[in-house]
Amino acid sequence: MSTALGDRHENYLNVDSSVKSWLLTTDHKRIAILYLLAATLFFLVGSVFAGLIRLNLMTPYGDLVQAETYNKLFTMHGITMIFFFLIPSIPAVLGNFLIPMMIGAKDVAFPRLNLLSWYVYILGGTFTLVAATLGGVDTGWTFYAPYSTVYANTNVIVTALGIFITGFSSILTGLNFIVTIHKLRAPGMKWSRLPLFVWAHYATSLIMVLGTPVIAITLLLVALERGLHLGIFDPALGGDPILFQDLFWFYSHPAVYIMILPSMGVVSELIACFSRKRIFGYEFVAASSLAIAILGFLVWGHHMFVSGQSVYAGMVFSLLSFLVAIPSAIKVFNWTATMYKGSIAYDAPMLYAMGFIGLFTIGGLTGLFLATLGADVHVHDTYFVIAHFHYIMVGGAMMGYLGGIHFWWPKMSGRLYPEAWSRAAGLILFVGFNLTFFPQFILGFLGMPRRYHVYPPEFQVLNVMSSAGATILGVGYLIPLIYLLWSLRYGPPAGPNPWGAKGLEWETPSPPPTQNFEKTPIVTEEAYAYAPTEAEVG
Amino acid sequence: MSLGFPLFPEQASTIAGQVDMLLLFLIGVSAIFAGSIFLMVILFAIKYRRRSEKERPRPILGNLSLEIIWTVIPLGLALIMFAWGAWLYFAINSPPADAMEVFVVAKQWMWKIQQPSGMREINELHVPVDRPVKLTMTSEDTIHSFFVPEFRVKKDVVPGRYTTVWFQATKPGEYHLFCTQYCGTNHANMIGRIVVMTPEAYGAWVRGGGAAESPAVAGARLFQRSGCAGCHLPDGKGPAPSLVGVFGKPVTLTTKQTVIADEAYLREHILTPGSKVVAGYPPIMPPFKGLLSEDQLVQIIAYIKSLAAEQKAKAE
Numbered sequence: 001m002s003t004a005l006g007d008r009h010e011n012y013l014n015v016d017s018s019v020k021s022w023l024l025t026t027d028h029k030r031i032a033i034l035y036l037l038a039a040t041l042f043f044l045v046g047s048v049f050a051g052l053i054r055l056n057l058m059t060p061y062g063d064l065v066q067a068e069t070y071n072k073l074f075t076m077h078g079i080t081m082i083f084f085f086l087i088p089s090i091p092a093v094l095g096n097f098l099i100p101m102m103i104g105a106k107d108v109a110f111p112r113l114n115l116l117s118w119y120v121y122i123l124g125g126t127f128t129l130v131a132a133t134l135g136g137v138d139t140g141w142t143f144y145a146p147y148s149t150v151y152a153n154t155n156v157i158v159t160a161l162g163i164f165i166t167g168f169s170s171i172l173t174g175l176n177f178i179v180t181i182h183k184l185r186a187p188g189m190k191w192s193r194l195p196l197f198v199w200a201h202y203a204t205s206l207i208m209v210l211g212t213p214v215i216a217i218t219l220l221l222v223a224l225e226r227g228l229h230l231g232i233f234d235p236a237l238g239g240d241p242i243l244f245q246d247l248f249w250f251y252s253h254p255a256v257y258i259m260i261l262p263s264m265g266v267v268s269e270l271i272a273c274f275s276r277k278r279i280f281g282y283e284f285v286a287a288s289s290l291a292i293a294i295l296g297f298l299v300w301g302h303h304m305f306v307s308g309q310s311v312y313a314g315m316v317f318s319l320l321s322f323l324v325a326i327p328s329a330i331k332v333f334n335w336t337a338t339m340y341k342g343s344i345a346y347d348a349p350m351l352y353a354m355g356f357i358g359l360f361t362i363g364g365l366t367g368l369f370l371a372t373l374g375a376d377v378h379v380h381d382t383y384f385v386i387a388h389f390h391y392i393m394v395g396g397a398m399m400g401y402l403g404g405i406h407f408w409w410p411k412m413s414g415r416l417y418p419e420a421w422s423r424a425a426g427l428i429l430f431v432g433f434n435l436t437f438f439p440q441f442i443l444g445f446l447g448m449p450r451r452y453h454v455y456p457p458e459f460q461v462l463n464v465m466s467s468a469g470a471t472i473l474g475v476g477y478l479i480p481l482i483y484l485l486w487s488l489r490y491g492p493p494a495g496p497n498p499w500g501a502k503g504l505e506w507e508t509p510s511p512p513p514t515q516n517f518e519k520t521p522i523v524t525e526e527a528y529a530y531a532p533t534e535a536e537v538g
Numbered sequence: 539m540s541l542g543f544p545l546f547p548e549q550a551s552t553i554a555g556q557v558d559m560l561l562l563f564l565i566g567v568s569a570i571f572a573g574s575i576f577l578m579v580i581l582f583a584i585k586y587r588r589r590s591e592k593e594r595p596r597p598i599l600g601n602l603s604l605e606i607i608w609t610v611i612p613l614g615l616a617l618i619m620f621a622w623g624a625w626l627y628f629a630i631n632s633p634p635a636d637a638m639e640v641f642v643v644a645k646q647w648m649w650k651i652q653q654p655s656g657m658r659e660i661n662e663l664h665v666p667v668d669r670p671v672k673l674t675m676t677s678e679d680t681i682h683s684f685f686v687p688e689f690r691v692k693k694d695v696v697p698g699r700y701t702t703v704w705f706q707a708t709k710p711g712e713y714h715l716f717c718t719q720y721c722g723t724n725h726a727n728m729i730g731r732i733v734v735m736t737p738e739a740y741g742a743w744v745r746g747g748g749a750a751e752s753p754a755v756a757g758a759r760l761f762q763r764s765g766c767a768g769c770h771l772p773d774g775k776g777p778a779p780s781l782v783g784v785f786g787k788p789v790t791l792t793t794k795q796t797v798i799a800d801e802a803y804l805r806e807h808i809l810t811p812g813s814k815v816v817a818g819y820p821p822i823m824p825p826f827k828g829l830l831s832e833d834q835l836v837q838i839i840a841y842i843k844s845l846a847a848e849q850k851a852k853a854e
Contacts, residue, residue: 140720280601332575368616373620374622377627381683
């Protein structure tokens with residue numbers, strides 16, 4: 001194919017290097033890079049908050065920061081990581097870059113809308129950063145009323161507006177992906193031939209479009225109630241604080257699937273490539289993404305088992321929560337079965353994928369504890385919950401994101417990164433992550449409540465272990481940041497397909513030309529057709 | 539249960555052992571599943587490692603019976619977890635009828651507790667061992683949550699409504715009381731202790747508290763002072779229904795709905811009487827919103843409750 005172009009072919013990066021060309025670009029690949037820069041910035045900010053939290057918890061007495069500061073730190077950590085890093089990370093960076101290429105399109109369906117989404121995201125992020133510099137916000141990322149609407153003395157309205165604005169970026173991106181996947185597939189790219197990454201993003205986009213308006217309305221109501229005392233959530237004015245929780249979790253539980261589904265899509269691609277095999281049970285893996293997206297909307301009440309919600313409502317939400325666990329289990333089994341009799345290479349992306357399977361499995365199984373009514377009563381709002389959702393969001397979503405970045409970095413940048421360093425970083429992250437978060441499960445069993453600035457001294461040993469792990473985790477994040485930047489200048493050219501992977505994105509040069517393909521590809525085979533062709537067998 | 543390294547807090551209530559059994563079952567099932575997944579991933583990664591760049595494994599598209607097996611088995615296990623957890627949840631949420639009643643009013647950042655004897659405590663709750671205790675709780679400001687790890691019980695304390703939690707302590711001793719719903723700056727300092735005493739020691743402790751007024755007696759005085767007694771005559775001949783024997787019974791509203799006259803209904807009715815008027819009576823009661831504190835409300839309700847208990851005692 002186009003390998004003859006060599007390293008200095010015209011591509012989306014070198015076609016125009018002016019700042020203006022970047023800020024006004026409608027190329028989905030350049031927009032993906034813009035998102036990558038912004039998301040990395042938010043990740044670093046969120047990590048600093050996390051580091052200070054862990055440092056404070058080294059001792060039981062809150063020696064580092066005051067209670068007010070601590071409360072702002074965990075609030076800003078949650079808000080930055082969830083709304084400004086995890087939710088946009090894989091869809092807006094990898095999804096933007098890859099979906100058009102994977103389906104053989106020149107761009108997304110609405111390129112200018114795509115650029116607008118980025119600006120909306122930046123605007124929302126700016127609001128939130130302004131709120132942080134004005135003194136922060138201390139409601140927790142959950143904004144529970146009536147604390148947020150009456151009692152908090154911090155920048156609730158500015159922060160809520162920031163999240164409200166950013167929500168539109170999410171909605172528009174989801175809309176763009178849905179239309180792109182429906183209308184722009186290359187000839188022969190049937191639904192049954194779509195890479196599982198695209199299926200996962202299709203399911204994610206449905207949640208973004210259907211769920212995000214609800215959080216937008218909810219946060220707007222919080223801001224209005226705070227400003228105008230409407231009496232929607234405040235019982236002193238005739239409102240109902242539990243109503244806030246229903247509205248908030250109606251979005252925020254599905255939001256977890258916005259974070260994890262794209263990561264599952266990445267992992268499907270990685271396992272197939274580095275096992276050189278078609279994904280076992282392709283249809284089941286694809287269908288389970290949709291099942292998760294749909295069932296995910298019906299389980300929000302499991303966040304409210306001790307809120308005073310009716311016992312019978314609790315039973316219904318518990319049962320539905322168990323049902324949503326099944327499609328996730330199906331995925332894990334199918335990935336594992338894909339490795340059976342494969343040809344497995346230990347490149348860095350595969351290490352991340354295997355790390356994902358391990359950590360996501362623990363995260364998913366501990367979710368069952370929280371879905372089990374009688375068990376949840378004890379561990380609810382303790383460190384058990386913190387450990388559980390970090391296994392899902394960091395162990396799952398973040399490992400998938402980094403695995404994806406490592407897999408497609410040669411495609412995005414045209415360069416290879418140092419192999420040994422990348423494998424070492426993967427292992428350091430895995431060890432650091434487990435040391436940080438596994439002790440928190442035990443802290444939760446023992447009864448340590450979340451969001452505590454000081455704690456009884458008997459919990460100190462486990463907290464010190466957790467903080468030590470966080471240090472290792474921090475090193476694990478820093479190493480890839482360094483060698484990926486290094487590779488931009490010093491990395492050897494990657495060539496179009498360094499992994500021997502299947503998929504249309506690998507059939508075009510690295511970095512790809514602005515139009516992605518020289519001519520529209522025609523798809524004649526299933527996804528992951530790694531098997532020898534008849535000619536090769538014969 | 540004793541482990542070298544403590545995994546759970548001490549078991550100090552009748553429910554604690556049952557919760558731990560369920561947790562151990564969940565840990566066991568999780569360990570088996572996670573263990574087999576890890577083992578297979580590692581085993582396959584080693585056994586099928588790429589030996590040559592030319593390797594092209596034969597494709598295995600899938601296997602329907604495997605898909606069915608690994609859907610049905612986890613589903614079955616999930617249903618067992620669900621049923622066990624729901625059964626226990628019911629027990630945790632069903633206080634026995636003869637439970638000792640304690641009132642809890644939470645506020646930023648303290649627990650205000652009133653004993654049946656009328657004694658008040660702050661951030662401490664003294665209870666006798668081996669006797670069920672039911673807490674009726676509300677909040678004066680934001681949402682709090684009442685958590686005693688050694689008892690394995692937890693319930694949010696919500697402004698504008700009553701929630702209840704109950705336990706039966708099994709061991710004298712001192713246990714943690716934590717607020718587990720984030721409630722502002724000093725959330726982490728909204729902690730206290732539960733002191734479980736032998737019945738004799740508890741009796742002595744209550745007597746030592748002096749001649750405090752019980753909530754029902756204080757409520758009776760408020761009932762007079764707030765003007766309730768002028769209309770709610772005990773013989774039912776006033777412009778408002780008699781409250782004797784009403785507590786816990788169904789009442790019919792003007793909307794033809796029937797509601798149980800429990801704490802939540804009485805509270806709502808005292809604060810905003812216009813919303814649910816009892817059939818056959820004119821809607822003349824003034825709202826008491828803003829006129830009564832949470833503590834006073836609890837006392838009036840305790841008085842109305844005591845009227846029902848007196849009537850029952852007379853009937854027997």
